Amino acid sequence: MLDGKTILITGGTGSFGKKFTRMILDRYDIEKLIVFSRDELKQAKMRAKFNDNSRLRFFIGNVRDENRLYRAFDGVDIVIHAAALKRVPECEYNPFEAVKTNILGAENIINAAIDRGVKRVVALSTDKAANPINLYGATKLCSDKLFVAGNSYVGKKDTKFSVVRYGNVMGSRGSVIPFFQEKSKTGVLPITDPRMTRFWITLEQGVEMVLKTLDKMEGGEIFVPKIPSMKITELAKAIAPECEQEVIGIRPGEKLHEVMITETDARHTLEFDDYYIIEPQFPWWGPEYHKDGQPVEEGFVYSSERNDWWLSVDEMREIIAEL
Numbered sequence: 488m489l490d491g492k493t494i495l496i497t498g499g500t501g502s503f504g505k506k507f508t509r510m511i512l513d514r515y516d517i518e519k520l521i522v523f524s525r526d527e528l529k530q531a532k533m534r535a536k537f538n539d540n541s542r543l544r545f546f547i548g549n550v551r552d553e554n555r556l557y558r559a560f561d562g563v564d565i566v567i568h569a570a571a572l573k574r575v576p577e578c579e580y581n582p583f584e585a586v587k588t589n590i591l592g593a594e595n596i597i598n599a600a601i602d603r604g605v606k607r608v609v610a611l612s613t614d615k616a617a618n619p620i621n622l623y624g625a626t627k628l629c630s631d632k633l634f635v636a637g638n639s640y641v642g643k644k645d646t647k648f649s650v651v652r653y654g655n656v657m658g659s660r661g662s663v664i665p666f667f668q669e670k671s672k673t674g675v676l677p678i679t680d681p682r683m684t685r686f687w688i689t690l691e692q693g694v695e696m697v698l699k700t701l702d703k704m705e706g707g708e709i710f711v712p713k714i715p716s717m718k719i720t721e722l723a724k725a726i727a728p729e730c731e732q733e734v735i736g737i738r739p740g741e742k743l744h745e746v747m748i749t750e751t752d753a754r755h756t757l758e759f760d761d762y763y764i765i766e767p768q769f770p771w772w773g774p775e776y777h778k779d780g781q782p783v784e785e786g787f788v789y790s791s792e793r794n795d796w797w798l799s800v801d802e803m804r805e806i807i808a809e810l
Contacts, residue, residue, distance in 0.1 A: 488515075488702055495521040495563045497550055497596070498570030500529035502659035503611065506690040507567065508537065509696070517542055523559050524570070525549050536564035537796040542589070546556040550592030553599060560603035567697060568596050568610040568634075571627070575615075575740045578623040589626035590633070597637040601646050606659035609700050610634045611693075612652035612709065614686055614745040614791075621740030631709060635767045638706040647706030650697050652747055652765075653685025654714060654791070657806060663719075664726065665809060671727035677735045684744050684791040687798060688712065689806065696762065705776045711747050717803060748789035756783045763789065 494511065496504050499522030511520055521544045524530060537543055548555035550570050560636040571589050572578055585737065593610065600608050612631050615624030632648040637648040657664060668677050688696075696712045703710075723732055737743065748756055748763060755766045757780030764777055798806075 488698075489565070490516045491518055492564040493518045493521070493562055494567065495523055495546075495559060496567040496569055497523045498568075500524045500526060500533050501569060502656065502690060503569050506797070507569075507694045508533075508543070510691070510694050510698075511542060512537070514541060516517065519554060521546050521559065521563065523548055523550075530598060532801065538727065549588075550595055551587050553595040556595050556599035557603060560599045563603065564606050565606045565701065566596065566600055566605050568608060569595070571609055571611070573623055574763075575621050575623050576738070578626070579621060579740055582622050585622055585626050589623075590629045593630040593633045597633060597640070597648065600648070601637070601641055601644060604644065605646055605699055607704065608634070608648045609647070609697055609704070610650045611697070612650050614654045614747045615742075616652060616653065617746040617749050620742060623740075624786070635709070636708050636769070638767070639771065639795060643704045643759075644646075647704055649700055649704040649706060650709045651693075651700050652711050653688050653693055653696060654745055656693060657687055657689050658810060659690065663722065664810070667723060667726045671730050675733050676723045676727060676728055676730045678719060678723060678732045679737045679741065679753075680737060680743060681720050681732075681734060682743060683737075684716050684794075685719065686714050686745050686747065686791050686794070687717050688714045689810075699762070703777075705720050707769060707772055708777075709765040711763040711765065711789065713761050713763070713796070715796040715798045716791040717798045721800050722803055725800045725807060744790050744792040746790040748783075748787070750786055750788050753783050753785075753787040753789075756787070756790055757781060758783050 519542050523546045546559050572585045609725045613627050616627035619625040619628050631650050700710045752765050757764045
């Protein structure tokens with residue numbers, strides 16, 4: 488599927504970007520992979536980590552800069568959009584910055600991709616975009632809608648836009664696992680609420696879902712993988728069973744449980760063996776697409792506390808040991 492292609496990933500020096508790069512270089516005979524990001528130091532470290540691989544290119548730029556994207560997208564076949572401001576407290580305190588990167592940056596990606604003739608664009612989303620209660624989630628919901636609607640603007644060109652929405656990524660920067668591991672040295676793990684549940688996905692599973700999306704997409708879908716849930720108290724036991732758990736209360740902008748498909752979305756959601764597709768509600772979307780999917784039942788909600796797939800403490804320990 489990707490042999491001979493030129494791929495660009497925004498935010499490519501992040502956790503997802505590095506895992507994506509490794510898996511693509513190992514599996515496919517691509518023409519080149521362009522890492523587009525803001526930080527030259529992170530690019531230098533990543534270049535060294537990959538031993539100056541001849542198929543890798545590094546492009547300094549910001550998704551806020553439309554002109555830079557036009558230059559970067561020249562000759563690119565596929566774009567994976569992973570760049571975002573995603574830390575909830577920082578987005579709450581710097582709302583305009585989150586809007587500039589997550590919303591206006593999405594618009595710039597769409598315009599540059601269409602005008603430069605990019606064939607496929609997959610944008611990464613988050614469970615926080617479903618029924619958002621914080622600014623980060625709200626900006627990603629807006630971004631999702633921009634990418635879905637972007638298919639209306641391609642005209643006679645064959646650019647396609649789709650979205651992948653998934654939950655918390657295990658071991659990524661800023662995730663709860665390294666936080667708990669550090670706090671375990673004190674003998675006390677802070678728990679926001681003992682009832683709290685979360686979806687869990689590994690970086691490798693996230694990349695696999697993006698690759699599946701590139702293969703299956705018609706343009707306009709939001710792909711949602713089927714992934715397990717976990718209880719925050721069970722995760723604490725998996726990481727540091729000897730530690731005391733101290734309940735500190737839910738932080739501003741934080742949910743008790745996460746949702747990836749709302750009851751409203753369910754009215755136009757199809758189920759497959761290992762993922763769901765939220766179909767777009769636009770006149771250009773036809774019933775001939777994804778005919779092998781089954782509509783979900785009335786009132787369906789895909790949320791972390793109503794999931795039928797849960798990780799045990801032992802399973803979490805095994806996964807954490809592999810990170």
